[in-house]
């Protein structure tokens with residue numbers, strides 16, 4: 001009954017929700033500069049009667065929008081940032097709106113707005129039925145660089161919540177029971193001594209040699225870490241010309257693992273390798289720590305509620321036109337369905353990362369997805385940008401909003417269930433507490 005009220009309210013707001021998602025899609029913005037997305041999202045939440053603060057945790061593009069009072073406190077984790085180089089038109093072949101520009105290649109326009117819709121639906125059901133509790137929409141910047149939520153968590157923004165939900169658009173309808181990796185992101189800057197590479201190489205101390213030897217060391221390290229560890233790098237500065245011994249060189253690294261302890265341990269070994277490489281080459285190394293995040297900690301008690309909510313929430317069927325569009329995007333990849341309709345439980349681990357895990361280490365939380373793209377769409381791909389600006393993405397987004405409203409109502413209305421979820425959370429944490437992986441002296445980027 002309460003759920004029907006929430007579903008009807010989301011339908012009543014549907015045009016505005018679609019419009020907001022499309023506007024964010026049309027104006028893709030990078031990490032910590034999501035000014036338009038933040039402004040428009042905050043305005044819609046004000047229009048819907050939420051108490052809205054922008055700039056929470058000292059981050060210009062972070063939102064806290066609340067409704068209600070007292071316990072339990074339910075957090076809905078929205079995001080809106082885009083990816084570089086992912087500009088794409090809504091069409092069945094690769095064609096950028098503006099070549100090289102940002103684009104919604106991870107569908108965060110749908111992600112942010114689905115949580116707004118969920119909060120709006122919940123608010124109406126709570127209002128009409130005098131239900132106790134508080135719902136809070138968090139607009140979280142910079143997920144694509146995996147530091148938005150950790151920076152917010154460092155400022156204790158999430159300490160108030162009892163449980164959370166995090167929706168992510170995808171190519172399937174799913175609830176996550178497994179773990180996605182956490183990570184550290186850092187740059188190494190080597191300083192050496194320049195020289196004429198032909199005329200006086202013995203006078204030079206190559207910073208590029210140090211980068212290369214660091215990478216050789218890291219590649220040997222791969223055999224002696226758990227198989228679930230991932231290490232990646234790019235060289236961001238390798239010198240100016242082959243005939244000049246580079247006195248400066250830099251590289252950017254990620255280390256990912258399924259536990260924070262493993263990330264910290266392997267990170268330390270990578271730094272040891274860098275110091276060894278500096279010693280070998282007669283250079284100096286400086287570490288620039290960019291950020292880190294936790295692995296996810298999906299709560300299985302909440303997962304079961306989310307799964308039921310996904311099964312029960314109404315959704316629009318795919319039209320023939322949408323199926324034809326998906327068929328073109330899928331190309332010759334053979335899939336069970338062109339646009340997925342099944343609802344699945346994802347129990348395996350994932351080796352990408354999300355910063356949702358930081359919030360899930362503060363209070364019980366669950367991640368879920370709905371089909372918003374063609375079934376064969378790879379992650380961070382032009383297929384995703386294309387679908388995120390189409391009716392396929394919008395339908396998946398509205399379905400997600402309804403499912404999360406139903407999920408919220410069920411958990412908020414069942415104190416025993418929430419206690420069970422908290423018990424599971426405490427057991428998973430084993431007596432430990434969240435410690436932000438980003439030290440206090442690392443500034444939030446782009447706040448000037």
Ligand SMILES: [Zn+2]
Nearest residue numbers: 106108143168
């Ligand atoms: Zn994403």
